[in-house]
Amino acid sequence: MAKPKTIFYCQNCGAQHSKWQGQCNSCREWNTLVEELIQKPDEKDWKPQASREVKRTPVPLRITEIEVGSEPRLNTNNGELNRVLGGGLVPGSLTLLGGEPGIGKSTLLLQISLHLGHKTLYVSGEESQQQIKMRAERINPNPANCYILTETKTQNIFKQIEKLSPEIVIIDSIQTLHSDYIESSPGSISQIRECTAELIKYAKETGVPVILIGHITKEGSIAGPKVLEHMVDTVLQFEGDRNHVYRILRAHKNRFGSTHELGIYEMQGSGLREVSNPSEILISKNDEGLSGTAIASTLEGMRPLMIEIQALVSSAVYGTPQRSTTGYNAKRLNMLLAVLEKRAGFRLGAKDVFLNVTGGISVDDPAIDLAVIAAILSSNEDVCIEKDICFAAEVGLAGEIRPVPRSEQRISEAEKLGFATIMVSKQTKLPKANYAIKIQKVARIEDVVSYLFA
Secondary structure, eight states, X not given: OOOOEEEEEETTTOOEESSOOSBXXXXXXXXXXXXXXXXXXXXXXXXXXXXXXXXXXXXXXXXGGXXXXXXOOBOOSOHHHHHHHTSSBOTTOEEEEEEOTTSSHHHHHHHHHHHOSSOEEEEESSSOHHXXXXXXXXXXXXXXXXXXXXOOBHHHHHHHHHHHOXXXXXXXXXGGOBOTTSOSOTTSHHHHHHHHHHHHHHHHXXXXXXXXXXXXXXXXXBSSOTHHHHHSSEEEEEEEOTTSSEEEEEEEEETTSOSOOEEEEEEETTEEEEOSOTHHHHSOOOSSOOTTEEEEEEEETTEEEEEEEEEEEEEOSSSSOOEEEESSOHHHHHHHHHHHHHHSOOOOTTEEEEEEEGGGOOOOOGGGHHHHHHHHHHHHHTOOOOTTEEEOOEEOTTSBEEOXXXXXXXXXXXXXXXXXXXXXXXXXXXXXXXXXXXXXXXXXXXXXXXXXXX
C-alpha cells in the first residue's frame, strides 16, 4: 500500500495545494484551505473489477462525421419539472438539485420516481427503507417500477446498478456518498468531487440519466467545491419558505435548455401538487378594493404570469425615509421614485415607501415598472385601482413609457384571466388589432396619472 498523501483543498474552488497557506492562488479567497488525506490507486472505474472491459482509445473525428442520435427525452410525468428541464431528462445527463433543508427536495424526487413509467433506482444515504416506504405510501400507494436502495459506498451502488439495470438513477444525497479511492470522510471536497466524477462516467457511458440531491450552505450555495456545479449538466434550485406551502423550481444552469423557466408547486400532505395556473397564488382574492395594489403582467421564460404588486407610502417617522422591497430590486425602486419626483411632481422624498411582490417570488422583469408606479401612486393618493386593470410597460428616466418584448403573450394571458384593460406603451406594436381586452396605450407618466386618478 502506498504512503498516504496529504493535500490541501480550497473549499471555494476545489484547487489543490501542497501546503497550507492563507490565500488560495486560484480564487484569491482567504482561509478556505482544508487538509485531507488522499490516496488514489492506479486504475479506477465505476464498474466492478470483474466487469471491466478493454477500453478503446478515442480518436478525433471531423465534426461532420459525428453521428447524432435522435433519442427522445425521458418524460418525468411532471409538467413543471419537464418545463424547467426543457422537455424532460436527456439520456446520459447529470442533474443536480439543491435547496434548503426541509424544503421538499427528497419529496419531489421520490414523487417523480414513484410516478415514472421507467425502472428507477432511488439511492438514499440519509433515510432507511422503512422511512421512505412510509412517505411513499402517502404519495403513491401502488408504484410499479421504483426500487429503493440505502447505501453510501459508490462501489456497492454500482454493483446493484449492474444487477438491476435501471433507466433512471436518483442519489439522495451526493454529500453522503464515499468512495474507496479517497481516504477522507463523506462530505469532504475530495469525496464529493470523486463520487460525482464516477457518476458522470457511468451516466455518459451507459446513457442513463442521474439526478443528484445536493445540500446547500448557510449562504445559499451548494455545499462542496464550485467545480461540482461545472461538472454536472443541469443545476436546479428548489426555493421557498418552509412556513408557506408554495415552492419554486428554477434552473441556474442547463446545457440542454433555457435557464429562464419556472416551476411552481404546492406542498400538500400527499406530496407536491403542480400549479399549472400560477396567477391563482400570485393574485389575492380580495373582493373589496384596496389602495396600493396593482397587477403586472410578467414573463418567466416562456410562461406569462400575472403578479400582484403591493405598495405602502406613509409619512417618515424618523429623519431619513425608509425604502424597503421584497422580491424587487431596491435600486430600481429608488430610480422610479426619483422619476416620479422629477417628472410627475410627486413629493415622495420625505415619505417611507415599502414594496412587496406577493407570492414569495423575486421578479427582475422591467415590464412591471408601470405596475410599481401605479401601486405607489395608489397608496400615496389612497385611491384604489380598478381590479380589472393590469400593466405591462417599462418606465424610462425621462418619464416615458417604453414597450416590452412579447407584448402579445402578456395581453393574451390578461385576456384569458378576465381582465378588462391592460395598459401598455404607445410604441407597442401588436400583430393583430382585435382583442377582447381593451388596450390602453400611454406615452408618459402624466398620461398614466390622468387615466387612473382623474
